[in-house]
Amino acid sequence: MKSQAYALLAFAAIAAAVGAGCAKSSDQSTTTTTSSGAGPSTTSATSAPNAAATQAVTTGAGSNGSNAQGDPTAGHAVFTANCSSCHGATGHEGGVGPSLSNEKSRKNYDQTVAWIKNPQPPMPKLYPSPLSEKDVDNVAAYVQTL
Numbered sequence: 001m002k003s004q005a006y007a008l009l010a011f012a013a014i015a016a017a018v019g020a021g022c023a024k025s026s027d028q029s030t031t032t033t034t035s036s037g038a039g040p041s042t043t044s045a046t047s048a049p050n051a052a053a054t055q056a057v058t059t060g061a062g063s064n065g066s067n068a069q070g071d072p073t074a075g076h077a078v079f080t081a082n083c084s085s086c087h088g089a090t091g092h093e094g095g096v097g098p099s100l101s102n103e104k105s106r107k108n109y110d111q112t113v114a115w116i117k118n119p120q121p122p123m124p125k126l127y128p129s130p131l132s133e134k135d136v137d138n139v140a141a142y143v144q145t146l
Contacts, residue, residue: 068137069109075142078135082126091146097123100146112140 079091086097093099107115116136117127127136 070137070141072141072145075138078139079142082131100143103146104144109140109144112143116140
């Protein structure tokens with residue numbers, strides 16, 4: 001009887017490990033849940049397997065908790081200096097990094113900020129240095145315009 005219990009437990013552990021291993025490691029998809037009513041809408045963002053980018057955020061709030069979302073014009077300068085070597089001069093070319101055309105359809109502003117702060121390889125981690133919080137907000141605002 002004990003051996004059957006151990007076998008069942010081992011089977012469950014293996015099934016869980018296989019299920020977790022089948023997750024797309026490069027998936028940047030999002031799951032969005034929006035509540036309606038008088039309260040603020042919330043969005044749950046997931047980027048497998050990056051748990052640091054998984055977060056609940058208030059729609060419309062910047063990464064610094066304010067309602068400001070950065071300046072796309074200033075973000076263009078930050079992008080040119082730090083991101084264009086991999087994503088192309090306009091962000092549409094791709095190269096080492098993917099094209100960021102229509103990134104807005106894949107990630108909202110807050111998800112873009114989270115990705116810049118906690119990227120998956122091969123994207124380098126540029127926050128908190130050389131990019132500041134304001135730089136991240138600005139470049140995220142710029143990427144949302146591509």
